[in-house]
Amino acid sequence: MQVKSILNRIQLQKGFVYENVHWLNVDQTRALGVEIRARKGSRPKCSVCEQAGPGYDVLPKRRFEFVPMWGIPVFFLYAMRRVACSTCGIKVERVPWAEGKSHLITTYKWFLAGWARRLSWKEVAEAFQTTWDNVFRSVKMAVKWGLQHRSLDNVTAIGIDELARRKGHKYLTMVYQIESSAKRLLWVGKDRTQKTLIQFFREFGQKNTARLRFVVSDMWKPYLRIVTKKADQSLQVIDRFHVMSHFGKAIDKIRASEARELKAKGEEPVLTGSRWCLLKRPKNLTDGQAVKLQELLHINLKAVRAYILKEDFQKFWTYKRSAWAAKFLDAWCRRTMRSRLNPMKTVAKMLRSHRSYLLNWFACKDQVATGAIEGFNNKANVTTRKAFGFRSIDVQKVVLYQTLGDLQEPALTHKFC
Numbered sequence: 001m002q003v004k005s006i007l008n009r010i011q012l013q014k015g016f017v018y019e020n021v022h023w024l025n026v027d028q029t030r031a032l033g034v035e036i037r038a039r040k041g042s043r044p045k046c047s048v049c050e051q052a053g054p055g056y057d058v059l060p061k062r063r064f065e066f067v068p069m070w071g072i073p074v075f076f077l078y079a080m081r082r083v084a085c086s087t088c089g090i091k092v093e094r095v096p097w098a099e100g101k102s103h104l105i106t107t108y109k110w111f112l113a114g115w116a117r118r119l120s121w122k123e124v125a126e127a128f129q130t131t132w133d134n135v136f137r138s139v140k141m142a143v144k145w146g147l148q149h150r151s152l153d154n155v156t157a158i159g160i161d162e163l164a165r166r167k168g169h170k171y172l173t174m175v176y177q178i179e180s181s182a183k184r185l186l187w188v189g190k191d192r193t194q195k196t197l198i199q200f201f202r203e204f205g206q207k208n209t210a211r212l213r214f215v216v217s218d219m220w221k222p223y224l225r226i227v228t229k230k231a232d233q234s235l236q237v238i239d240r241f242h243v244m245s246h247f248g249k250a251i252d253k254i255r256a257s258e259a260r261e262l263k264a265k266g267e268e269p270v271l272t273g274s275r276w277c278l279l280k281r282p283k284n285l286t287d288g289q290a291v292k293l294q295e296l297l298h299i300n301l302k303a304v305r306a307y308i309l310k311e312d313f314q315k316f317w318t319y320k321r322s323a324w325a326a327k328f329l330d331a332w333c334r335r336t337m338r339s340r341l342n343p344m345k346t347v348a349k350m351l352r353s354h355r356s357y358l359l360n361w362f363a364c365k366d367q368v369a370t371g372a373i374e375g376f377n378n379k380a381n382v383t384t385r386k387a388f389g390f391r392s393i394d395v396q397k398v399v400l401y402q403t404l405g406d407l408q409e410p411a412l413t414h415k416f417c
């Protein structure tokens with residue numbers, strides 16, 4: 001059997017013919033060269049408007065990289081024609097196997113992108129003797145295709161979150177679909193400003209926005225205002241994950257300043273190494289941490305009182321009816337306002353001023369995958385950490401969409417991987 005009959009089966013090119021296959025030297029490596037020519041009488045298509053036109057001239061032969069066979073690199077060799085397009089002028093022809101100026105064959109890009117779902121981009125580049133850049137371009141193409149071909153018709157609940165891009169104050173705004181039946185990353189935007197969120201709604205479109213029933217986010221008035229303005233019909237909800245992370249930050253502050261005070265007084269550093277017992281839920285503590293927590297509870301420290309207030313607040317989420325939860329919330333806030341723990345009082349004030357959004361939680365918690373934002377937040381953090389070194393926002397976006405976007409791939413004639 002000849003290589004070209006395999007090629008005709010897995011990648012038939014309308015209007016083009018595979019010719020002989022021969023050895024080729026590429027950067028001192030033996031490769032296979034597959035000669036391609038245009039079918040006799042076929043007219044080249046303009047790469048801009050895709051209309052066929054009369055040929056103008058022929059450019060020198062170019063190499064296009066294909067999926068390697070038996071560990072041997074494979075290249076298509078083709079001399080591209082130029083078209084005298086009646087609309088666009090003299091243009092290079094469009095070939096079915098590659099996009100624009102790409103020297104990678106589209107099938108090969110899907111091949112690399114497929115592997116990049118399973119391995120790190122660096123590993124993919126090493127395994128197939130290609131460059132990191134080529135893997136990136138391939139994934140970028142796959143993401144672009146996936147975004148263009150996804151349907152947003154079924155989105156009724158979204159969650160808005162932020163993600164630290166790297167150290168310092170660089171953030172991304174993330175928007176997720178958070179229904180039990182469909183959870184995916186919908187959108188990534190630079191920064192976490194009002195402009196970012198407005199940009200999301202603009203790209204999401206009025207039709208899709210009108211279908212939203214729940215919008216879940218953190219407590220931040222400017223965001224909430226924009227959601228009210230853009231998606232008035234939706235119920236705005238502040239979720240458990242975000243609320244509890246404010247408690248974590250408050251306890252951290254109290255613990256750190258108290259540890260400093262104790263140290264200044266020359267007292268036992270009881271708070272050293274206690275951070276995790278104060279942030280974790282009791283059931284998640286390791287044995288050593290549980291012992292440490294027991295120790296801490298014996299002393300009436302501010303950090304411990306704050307911890308108890310936080311643990312007590314967890315009860316809020318367990319109510320079946322929002323009226324009862326409201327009663328609990330008010331009582332908890334009153335108690336906390338008397339606690340003389342300033343960071344906790346700040347949390348209480350914040351909860352009070354977002355009271356109605358908090359209570360909306362009870363209307364949505366059975367219909368929305370409320371834990372999804374936290375899950376995505378963790379995954380997104382791992383993803384960006386793994387992608388460290390990828391400083392550019394373009395690369396970070398591609399990685400995030402690739403990992404969390406649940407994007408589809410086209411049905412190709414042949415599945416290479």
Ligand SMILES: [Zn+2]
Pocket residue numbers: 046047048049050051085086087088089091
């Ligand atoms: Zn044209």
